[in-house]
Amino acid sequence: MAKPIKETPILFGKEAKRFESEIKKNESRKVSEKEYKRAISIFSKVREKNKASF
Amino acid sequence: MLENFFFRRIEINAECKPFDCGDADLNDFFQKDCQDYLRQLLTVSYVFENEEETVAFFSVLNDRISSIDTSRKFFRKLRKKIPHKKHLKSYPAVKVGRLGVTQKYQGQQIGTEIVDFIKAFFTERNKTGCRFITVDAYSTPRTIKFYEKNGFQFLTEEDKKDDTRLMYFDLMTFVRH
Numbered sequence: 507m508a509k510p511i512k513e514t515p516i517l518f519g520k521e522a523k524r525f526e527s528e529i530k531k532n533e534s535r536k537v538s539e540k541e542y543k544r545a546i547s548i549f550s551k552v553r554e555k556n557k558a559s560f
Numbered sequence: 561m562l563e564n565f566f567f568r569r570i571e572i573n574a575e576c577k578p579f580d581c582g583d584a585d586l587n588d589f590f591q592k593d594c595q596d597y598l599r600q601l602l603t604v605s606y607v608f609e610n611e612e613e614t615v616a617f618f619s620v621l622n623d624r625i626s627s628i629d630t631s632r633k634f635f636r637k638l639r640k641k642i643p644h645k646k647h648l649k650s651y652p653a654v655k656v657g658r659l660g661v662t663q664k665y666q667g668q669q670i671g672t673e674i675v676d677f678i679k680a681f682f683t684e685r686n687k688t689g690c691r692f693i694t695v696d697a698y699s700t701p702r703t704i705k706f707y708e709k710n711g712f713q714f715l716t717e718e719d720k721k722d723d724t725r726l727m728y729f730d731l732m733t734f735v736r737h
Binding site for chain 1: 562563566567568569585586588589592593603606619621623624625626627628629630648649651653655657658673676677679680681684694696711713715716717718719722723724726730732733734736
């Protein structure tokens with residue numbers, strides 16, 4: 507049997523504060539337009555070719 | 561490149577084409593465990609394949625990231641006194657339990673394309689709320705570098721010495737609204 511998939515732990519104390527601060531900043535951070543378009547394009551092409559799987 | 565392959569969800573007892581990513585543990589997961597996980601409703605796995613082989617696969621499951629702004633010790637005391645977890649913040653997520661690309665196709669950006677695909681898969685007309693992609697990444701420099709390059713951050717420092725490390729990507733940085 508392969509390694510089990512690890513559970514996501516609850517974050518406490520300093521780690522929780524660091525995480526909350528990071529995701530607060532993320533509200534105004536965006537991946538580049540190029541990166542976004544690349545992802546949407548790949549997704550759309552795969553969906554178009556494999557309609558039955560969506 | 562992904563669009564050159566067929567994409568499908570692995571169903572129970574469905575046959576899969578040969579796959580070898582060069583990592584025994586990941587091969588083992590794909591060949592044996594992903595069917596058991598599917599039967600137990602723990603993960604759903606998807607493959608990209610051609611006529612001859614499985615080019616890549618990924619397995620996903622529901623997840624959440626929870627944070628509590630007190631120490632673990634204090635939280636244990638607090639929990640006994642306060643029935644509702646007042647200080648707990650919890651966010652829905654999808655976890656990429658495993659992701660692998662067969663050896664022949666490694667080094668051709670397929671892994672990055674799959675991560676891109678997953679970002680769109682869980683934001684485009686998603687059926688449920690999903691703020692984060694989490695990943696249980698193998699602790700090899702190559703794998704960690706791959707996820708960092710794709711915008712993932714470490715969730716905790718506590719798993720630094722483990723075989724795998726938890727990382728996350730905030731889908732708020734991806735969506736356009």
